[in-house]
Amino acid sequence: MDLYRLTATEASEQFRRRELSPVELLESVIARTAATEPTINAVTEQWIDSARAAAAASEARFAAGERVGALEGIPLMLKEEQPIAGHLLEEGSLLEKGTIAEETHPIVERIQEAGAVIHGRTTTPEYSCAPVTHSKLWGITRNPWNPDFTPGGSSGGSGAVLAAGSTLLATGSDIGGSIRIPASFCGVVGFKPPFGRVPGMAPFNSDTYCADGPMGRSVADVALLQNVISGPWVGDAASLREIAAVSGAVGSLRGIRVALCIDLGGYDVDPAVEANTRFVAAALTAAGAIVDEVTLPWGPQRVLTTAWPHFGAVMGPFIESIADGVAERVAQLMPYTRAFAAEAAAAGDYVSGLVAESAFYRPFAELMTGYDVLICPTIATAGLAADEPCTDSEAVFSKLMTLPFNVIGRVPVLAVPSGIAPNGVPTGVQIVGRSYDDTAVFRVGAALEQELALWTDPAWWPTL
Structure with a gap:
């Protein structure tokens, strides 16, 4: 088997048994990146020399029997949105071309301390404000499964490099589905932590819709990275002091109650997506869970009406401040960025939005008193x-079943594959927990991964 096909968990076990060298694994993913990048265009920059030095240092630590970090020797790529002092922070925008970050994101510091071999950074749409990944600065990022299609966004580069085999772990962030959308379209696993579980940087560390999180090729891999990046940080007053360790260990689902909701109250779900979702429900039943089909009074229009005042108070003004009303600067923005900012500016007032968010949460909370x-x-x-304009916000957002769980941002959501659509693009499901019940979604995800045996199958790879 090609080494780049290993999961992070498998590679870590082989390192500890001295059956694999971090240097060998890094060279495999570097070669794979060189082979796939001309097609998928998901990497903004590579740090090959420093990565080789880091891999050699990890190899020496294993050889000496020294204490090693949780991610020791594992190749990992970072979403470019997460700053690293002294390195580029361009946000996919011509307006930021050449910008150098002055501080480092706390999760990057934790990943470095855990021994990961960081060897590249991944593409995003401009200012991470679209569910696709293309920009004037970096061009079009394509889906390894079918390059005519997008890998999703805004963590589209991270999803694409994982699917292609260009790395073993990646970071993402999620304000409307930006981890889960690429996880679905790319056939990988991603986790949107509940608000405050993973520390962030101002101003979005205080945004209840927003969370940085892990992406990988197995539930155990995502749990491994999540345990590294979560926990309180002195720079983020919103970060939770409670440590909620998660696990990819497989256990029984006997007694677990699962609520199955196909359309969340009105989304127009593609027949292939519905069929694959029901396939997941059947697998959960086979694994011992009790699965009931339920309804929720949501639907895309209510979601958008509830969410836009929030975007109008946070993300919209952030984008407007960058262009500062200067015509030449506005002209350099992507059309989807301008469309997002305009929609946010026209949204209702923030206080009414907060009232709507509370009303939106209640039926979910009441439902979940009976389900895990x-x-x-x-x-x-x-x-x-791949080049979807995303300038018609309502048309695009009406397809994204991720946004409801940013509106109620204190719930954990694990995104896993559910199958393949006729166009060759993977589909996915969300495993949504009650507020701050992270362990439940990983428990269900790990059991589902074993029962389905889809994305852990050696055949689960794009033909790229």
Whole structure:
């Protein structure tokens, strides 16, 4: 088997048994990146020399029997949005071309301390404000499964490099589905932590919709990275002091109650997506869970009406401040960025939005008094074009079944694959827990991973 096909968990075990060298693994993913990048265009920059030095240092630590970090020797790519002092921070925008970060994101510091071999950074749409990944600065990022389609966004580069085999772990962030959308379209696993579980940087560390999180090729891999990046940080007053360790260990689902909701109250779900979601529900039943089909009074229009005042108070003004109303600067923005900012500016007032968010949460909370997790599709459609303009916000957001769980941002959501659509693009489901019940979604995800044996199968690879 090609080494780049290993999961992070498998590689870590082989390192400890001295059956594999971090240097060998790094060279495999570097070669794979060189082979796939001309097609998928998911990497903004590579740090090959420093990565080779880090891999050699990890190899020496294993050889000497020294204490090693949780991610020791594991190749990992970072979403470019997460700053690293002294390195580029361009946000996919011509307006930021050449910008150098002055501080480092806390999760990057934790990843470095855990011994990961950081060897590259991944593409995003401009200012991470679209569910696709293309920009004037970096061009079009394509889906390894079918390059005519997008890997999703905004963590689209991270999803694409994982699917292609260009790295073993990656970081993402999620304000409307930006981890879960690429996880679904790329056939990988991603986790949107509940608000405050993973520390962030101002101003979005105080945004209840927003969370940085892990992406990988197995539930255990994502749990491994999540345990590294979570926990309180002195720079983030919103970060939780409680440590909620998660696990990819497989256990029984006997007695676990699962609520299955196909359309979340009105999303127009593609038949292939629905069929694959029901396939997941059947697998959970076979694994011992009790699965009931339920309804929720949401639907895309209510979601958008509830969410836009929030975006109008946070993300919209952030984008407007960058262009500062200067015509030449506004012209350099991507059309989807301008469309997002305009929609946010026209949204209702923030206080009314907060009232709507509380009303939105209540039926979910009442439903979940009787269930451990909710299962639903991640995206209603089976794919978006790689160059989808995303200027019609309502048309695009009406396909994204991720946003409801940013509106109620204190819930954990694990996104896993559910199958393949006829166009060759993977589909996915969301495993949604009650507020701050991270362990439940990983328990269900690990059991589902074993029962389905889809994305851990050696055949689960794009033909790229």
